[in-house]
Amino acid sequence: MNKMSYSCFVMVIFILCVSSSYGAKVVDVDTICKGVINYTYCSNLLNSKPGESRDLISFAEYGIEVARVNVTNTINLIRTLIAKSGSNVEAKRHYKMCLYHFDEEGALNLVDEALEYFKKGNYDSASQSVGAIQVHASDCVSGESPGETPYPDTSQLPKYAHAVTQISEILGHIFHFIIHP
Numbered sequence: 755m756n757k758m759s760y761s762c763f764v765m766v767i768f769i770l771c772v773s774s775s776y777g778a779k780v781v782d783v784d785t786i787c788k789g790v791i792n793y794t795y796c797s798n799l800l801n802s803k804p805g806e807s808r809d810l811i812s813f814a815e816y817g818i819e820v821a822r823v824n825v826t827n828t829i830n831l832i833r834t835l836i837a838k839s840g841s842n843v844e845a846k847r848h849y850k851m852c853l854y855h856f857d858e859e860g861a862l863n864l865v866d867e868a869l870e871y872f873k874k875g876n877y878d879s880a881s882q883s884v885g886a887i888q889v890h891a892s893d894c895v896s897g898e899s900p901g902e903t904p905y906p907d908t909s910q911l912p913k914y915a916h917a918v919t920q921i922s923e924i925l926g927h928i929f930h931f932i933i934h935p
Contacts, residue, residue: 779809779935782808787927791923796920799924800813803816813928818868818872818925821865821887821922821925822869825862826862827914828856828914831911832853832911835909835911844905849911852911864886864887867879868883878929880929884922885922887918887919888918888919888923891916892915894911895911
C-alpha cells in the first residue's frame, strides 16, 4: 500500500470511529432507571433487551416494541372482559371506556405515532406521545375526571395498564437522555 492510500485508509477509519461515537450515545441501564418509579422493573426490562447494542436509540426502539406488545395484550384483555361482563352495565361501560383509551383512538395509536416520530428522529414528539400513553392508561384505571370514584376492577386490567404506564415512563426517561445529552 502506498503512502497516499495508507493515509486515506487511516482517515476513513478515523472518520468512521468518530461518527459512530456521535451517532449512538451509550448510557448504562442504572443511569436510565435511576429516576423511574420502579427501578427493578426498568432494570429487568432493559437488561432483557436482546442483542449487544446498548445505546439509547436501541433501548428506545426496544421500549417502543415492548410498549406495543403490552398495549396489544391490554386491548385483547379488555375485549375479553367486555364479552364476559354480560349484563353488568357498569362493568361493560368501564371496559368500553378502557378500550377507547387503549385502542386505535388511544394508546395503540400513540405507540404507532411514537414509532413514526422516532424513525424520523423527532424525539421530542416521540416523548410527548409516550407521555400521553401514560395519561390514557391512568384514565382507564382511575377514571377520566378528578374526584371520580374508580371502577372497583378486580380483573387483571389494572395490572396490565400499570405495565403500560411503567414502560411509557421508562421510554420518557430514554427520550430525555436522547434529547438532553
